[in-house]
Amino acid sequence: MNSPTVSADFVLGRDNSAITSFAGAAVHRDIVAPLSALQADAATAGFDLRVVSGYRSFDRQRAIWNAKARGQRAVLDSAGCALDISLLSQEELVHAILRWSALPGASRHHWGCDIDVYDAAAVADDYAVQLSPQEVADDGVFGAMHQWLDRQFVSGGGHGFFRPYNADRGGIAPERWHLSYAPLSVKCELTLSVKLLAAAVAAEQDFALQETVLTVLDAIYSRYVAVPSSCYPAKYVAELTTRKLV
Numbered sequence: 534m535n536s537p538t539v540s541a542d543f544v545l546g547r548d549n550s551a552i553t554s555f556a557g558a559a560v561h562r563d564i565v566a567p568l569s570a571l572q573a574d575a576a577t578a579g580f581d582l583r584v585v586s587g588y589r590s591f592d593r594q595r596a597i598w599n600a601k602a603r604g605q606r607a608v609l610d611s612a613g614c615a616l617d618i619s620l621l622s623q624e625e626l627v628h629a630i631l632r633w634s635a636l637p638g639a640s641r642h643h644w645g646c647d648i649d650v651y652d653a654a655a656v657a658d659d660y661a662v663q664l665s666p667q668e669v670a671d672d673g674v675f676g677a678m679h680q681w682l683d684r685q686f687v688s689g690g691g692h693g694f695f696r697p698y699n700a701d702r703g704g705i706a707p708e709r710w711h712l713s714y715a716p717l718s719v720k721c722e723l724t725l726s727v728k729l730l731a732a733a734v735a736a737e738q739d740f741a742l743q744e745t746v747l748t749v750l751d752a753i754y755s756r757y758v759a760v761p762s763s764c765y766p767a768k769y770v771a772e773l774t775t776r777k778l779v
Contacts, residue, residue, distance in 0.1 A: 539644075539717075544724045545733050546591035546643030558584035561645030564714045567692040568648070574690065580678040581654035585662045585710075589642035591733075595740065598637050601630045602741030609633055611706060613665065623745040631757045632706050636746065638733040639758045641697065644721045646714040652678035669709035679709050689766075697760040704756040713760075719769045727754045 542548040553562045560568070568584075575582035600606035607615045608629050618626055641647035651662050652675045662668070668675050685691045693715050698708040731750055734740060746753065762773035 539720050539724050541724065541729055544643065544721050545638045545729070546589065546594060546640065549588065549590060549645075552588045552645050555587075556583065558586070558648070559588040559645065560584065560648060561588070561714075561717060563717050564646050564648075567694065567714060571685075571692045571694060574685065574692075575652075575678065575681070578681050579654065580652045580681060582650055582678065583653045584648045585651050585664065586642065586649040587647075588645040589640060591637050591643060594635060594640045594643070595637040595737070597634055598630065599739065599741045601634060602626065623742055624749060627742050627745050627749065627753070631704070631753065635705070636730070636734075636753060636757065637737075637740070638730050639725070639754075641711075641713060641718065641721075641760075644718060646717040646721070647697070648712050649708075649710045650712055651675050651710065664708075664710050666707070666709075675710070682712075686766075691766070693766070695764060695766055697764050699764060702761070715766050715769050719765065719772055722760065722773060725758070727751055730754065730758070 540548060543551070549559075551561050551563070552559050553565065554560075555565050555568065572582045597606065601608050604618055608618050608626070609632070610616050610629070611632060616629055618629070621629060635641070649664055651664075651668070655674050655678065656662075667673050669679050670676055671680060682691070682696075686695055694712045695715055696709065696711065697713045697718070698705050698711050701707050727750055731747060734743060734746055734750070737743065740746075762770045765773060
């Protein structure tokens with residue numbers, strides 16, 4: 534097994550020294566070449582694969598989290614409908630937010646190797662990408678590209694990318710648009726831990742629902758943070774099974 538080679542600050546979204554700009558998106562420099570190769574293959578197949586969201590810092594994720602926890606931004610149920618958060622207990626609110634938004638410090642977008650993609654060839658230039666289940670369904674506006682990606686991943690032609698949220702496992706809702714670059718994300722998975730995340734959350738002065746999060750963090754980690762090794766390309770499964778992510 535290869536040893537992790539990424540720092541705690543990097544994994545938590547507090548070190549952006551390896552982040553670069555790629556076609557207007559912020560991504561980790563290590564994914565530029567494989568992403569370019571994936572885009573070239575997509576273009577040959579008739580798609581214009583672009584990144585709508587890449588790197589996101591701890592502070593940015595905390596701002597999203599706090600806005601949802603404080604009712605300044607919509608919290609959605611599994612069907613994508615807005616919830617009345619006044620009817621929820623604090624623990625229920627934590628789980629409701631986590632269905633669609635990562636805990637600050639635990640977002641895979643902190644790593645810059647996880648990206649949200651769409652097919653620019655399928656829509657007008659002024660189309661506002663929603664990152665909704667409807668868009669990426671087989672009959673959705675981006676469905677054809679995602680079916681092509683499915684075939685690429687199965688055949689080993691994904692250039693190291695895979696879908697960490699390919700199915701509903703009772704945690705984060707399925708995100709067909711979310712791709713992860715395995716050679717880097719596996720190192721981040723092996724570096725991140727409940728202990729590291731707990732220390733990061735506890736150290737913050739402005740973190741909504743902080744006490745509740747810390748109380749149920751073990752459950753949060755297993756349900757919403759850890760990605761099963763079975764989601765990864767086969768060559769990385771052995772590394773991740775040492776953390777029992779099966």
